Amino acid sequence: MQDKVLLQMRQIEKRFPGVRALDGVDFTLREGEIHALMGENGAGKSTLIKVLTGVYQMDGGEIKLDGELITIRSPQDAQNSGISTVYQEITLCPNLTVAENIFIGREDSTWVRHKDYEKRADEILGKLGIPARSRQQLGDCSLAVQQMVAIARAVDMKCKVLILDEPTSSLDDKEVNMLFDLMRSLKSQGVGIIFVTHFLEQVYEVSDRITVLRNGELVGEYLTEELPQVELVAKMIGKELDELSSLREEPDIVVEEKEVFYNAKGLSSSAALPFDFSIRKGEVNGFTGLLGSGRSESVRAIFGADKVTGGSVSIKGKPVKITRPVEAMKNGIGYLAEDRKRDGIIADLSVRENIILALQVMNGFFKPISRSESEAFADEYIKVLNIKTASRETPIGSLSGGNQQKVILARWLLTHPDYLILDEPTRGIDVGTKLEIQKLVLKLAEEGVSVTFISSEVEEMLRTCSRLIVMRDRHVVGELKGSDLNQEQVMKTIAGGEAKDEE
């Protein structure tokens, strides 16, 4: 029973212009199994999921469900063949009741029989142990329950394969446990579950098997119990020899003596738990940890991007109050946001306007940067950062990801910050640009700028940072310096010391 193959994807290929997102990936899901799909950003997990759910069309390979070859052209197709997905963002209607959300769009008659649906919904909810009532408005339920309602809908549609795409990222411990109980009970009913997450502990808690992807390629499929946590991290991150490991030339010692630029005690925000942090002038440090570990939330708190809820901050020894981004900027802090599309670029505006934006805000409303001045700035940074754009007036939205990132970087460099926070500046951009950005970070440090650098790729951080703060599950779990700065140590700390001790 355990080994009956339910879903088989073979030699899946998916290409985007200039990128090979999936390169001959195999994936096998068995009946009654929770299968974790792991990999860092850009590894190809989400592409694989999207191919499976019909959002993308694959360029090569085959998908077999219950031994039969199937083609999936749309999300609707996928649902009809028994493949349901529950996304991280809730794809239900918050203004309708729980029962309606389970049944809408697939009613068998013109009439909506509320009583009947509510009864059936209560049955399903009861059977799955979901703490929701059928007549509740969905928007009144917690996110966890909303997610479970989405699962209930999928289950009621007799799905054979259930894909959970980062279901736990916005849930607390108790809610996660509820979700896991639900997953286990579905598993016992023979549903195959694909579980995508970044939380290692969770993977070890519920999953039976792990498939690891990296750079669009299959690394391997493992039984969870046979794969120690630290090895999993190594497989996800990869250990390729790196052509530029000598980028940094012993900067640590010098930094130790410099004055502390920024110091925070017990800083917390609506998204980050309290933490202490300080950085010296000209120091490059890093926050590391897997996605969702709280690294981004912490730096956002430093910048005042989320609502700051507590803690004291001082800059150059003087206490300051930073609750809004503009206050951080006035104190010489710059922040390159993690989500470039949502929080970085102003898509319809030109490269030039995007570059001068932050400086303009700091200059104030009545001191606009003149056209000629802004053109000079834009030209300067286009040249310095080697931004590939048709002209400085090209809308930033039409640039490639790497060049967009450089423009945002230029925006912050133009403000001449004392302290620059770079959250995933190298995500989704080509290798050449990655190296350029890393070199730039080191150059800035030489000039006395403090930099916090966050990246999903550990080598990158090892190459640039002289100190690493390691986070796991929203807590700081370690700080690595000097000789501890090596991949093995980082992975061990991320994974939780000697992986097995933890469990």
Add this chain to the structure above:
Amino acid sequence: MNQKIGVRREPLTDTQLLMTITIFIFFGMYLLAMLLLGGGFLRAQQVFDMLNDNASLIIVSCGLTIVMIGGGIDISVGAVTSLVVMSCVLYLNGGGNIFVSILLALGIGLAFGLVHGFLISYLEIQPFIVTLAGMFFARGMTTILSVNPQKVAHEGFAKLRDVKIEIPWLGYVANNGNVVPARMELGVVIALVCLVLIFILLKFIKLGRAFYAIGGNQQSALMLGINVKRTRFISYVISGLLSGISGYVFMMHTGAGNATNAAGMEMNAIASSIIGGTLLTGGVGNVAGTFFGTMTLTTIKKIVVSSGLKEPWWQSITTGGMLCFFILLQSVVLGQRAKRKKS
């Protein structure tokens, strides 16, 4: 166990909450008016008058409510009503037949609905602009048909117009001792039938729930397997059709066509829907609320007149104030709700 869950009272949904607030305020206001102003407010005829005068407004507001629940807007409803009145009046005066005139009214409304729906949902043009064009077109056509007021001179229609439903036991005794029964026009019956039908549509029919779904979250609705474009299309078609009906009812009430007929009706309809608890952001609203929204608006106007604020400007100023009150109230209530949920 299941029984228990069934009995348990759930907290109100947003739609129910906003509607309940409106109903309470309406009854509270009316009760106060009865106590303090007395006079006409003590007579049942007052309510019937309000219904008689506003039958067509109630009908268009229902259509607008559907569109707004789906996350859109239709500002052409008043103009279409006016066009329907003028077309039907001219047709009847030209010796037309009653049955065909009804078809004409429905046809004009339907045509507007179809065009609006097509342009908005299939060509993805902003609803405001499309229905604004519809409004201009309908107003322009009305004056092209006739600039001068036209009175209906058609025997069959006169009979239809004079059909009044009399309810003696709700009447009152006039000064001369005669009993004056409460009178309700045929238009009110049509309006109430429309109201009930749409209430059923929104509550118990698949399509009706789909309106809520696309208004609540369009992306989700698509993922839940709802044909978003078709649903939106239908919402405008229904609104157009109801504008046609409303035009006929309007004509039965006034018995004449005039280029300025139903001027400002679209904004009154929007105000009714908002007061009744429909959110322009979509997904929340109910025609029962809209009905009480219309009645609340009318009651305010009546109260203003009865309480001695005779100057003509007080009516709209109080209406505006009331609208402001409701909009802020809704914003605060829903804001509080969201906050409570988070904590």
Add this chain to the structure above:
Amino acid sequence: MKNKNLNGFKLNLGQLTIPIIAICLLIIFNLIRDPGFFAIEITHNNDGNAVLAGNLISIINGASELAILAMGMTLVTAACGGQDISVGAAAAIAGSAFVKILKSTESINGGTVLFALLFACIVAMLFGTFNGTLVAVFKIQPMIATLILYTCGRSIAYWINGGATPTVSSPIINAIGSFIPGIPVPTPVLIVITVAVIFKLVFHFTSLELLTQSVGINGSAARLNGINATFIKLLSFIILGACVAVAGCIGVSRLGLINHETLLIDVEMDAILAVAIGGNNLGGGKFKISGSIIGAYVIQMLTITLYAMKVSSTDVKAYKAIVIVLLVVIGSPVIKARFAKLWSRFQSGRQKVSTKGAE
């Protein structure tokens, strides 16, 4: 290289393509219909001044209020992603305030007119602040928020006038509404130019344009760059308030009286239309004031053309509607995408070569 320049030019025109095409078509249509349509002549008005007259002048003159309102509306649209439907009502209030001050002074001279204008501006800006607060602070959709003033604005104006339609007669008011002695160009046109220049100067001496666009395009990113979105939105409504006051005062001066019911009636719809025809996205974001101004003249030219074709003033709306629908259908994203597809298929051969060259 030459090709690239051409593309750049095309992009720059981009947003203005449709309004410019519309205005060209209207001009051509009129010239075919009546070659002398745009003839400008110098006549003498009642006061004996030499003034310009002709269809073209009446188009440019007649669109003045609309053009001024469209400029303010563009800003609100860009920042808030919605429109103010209360501008007509607010203009009536501003006009009433204007007349109220003039009536309460003994003699109307330059000083009192200026004071009255300032007072009208302050009143209209206060109402703008009211609308803006609802939108920016209470996060109510602009259309709903301004519906309040739309409903009661004209009645407030009526109340200010004390239930009458007072008249003001003074050479100064007359000069504002029609011609300043010795200058052949209608004064409203001069005012439009002044307002446009003020906008240009504001954009030049403040960072309003950049900040407004940023807020409108990506509010989240704007906030992370330290922009105070609430302030920007509020400001856009206050600026629109000033525009409303100017437009209202011109309207009053033209007739020499304030009629709360008819002053700038339905102008809000036309103003929104002007913004849309000008190629600005009604959902907010990038904007061009010049587009909206051209849009206003397109609407007015259309109206005058229809008048010239013996269409009565009340019927004009129907024809206007047809033109609007045609314009928005051409500009619709779906139609555009269809055309783009056809175009790329048509060009695909050539493009391959050119991209290779670029690399």
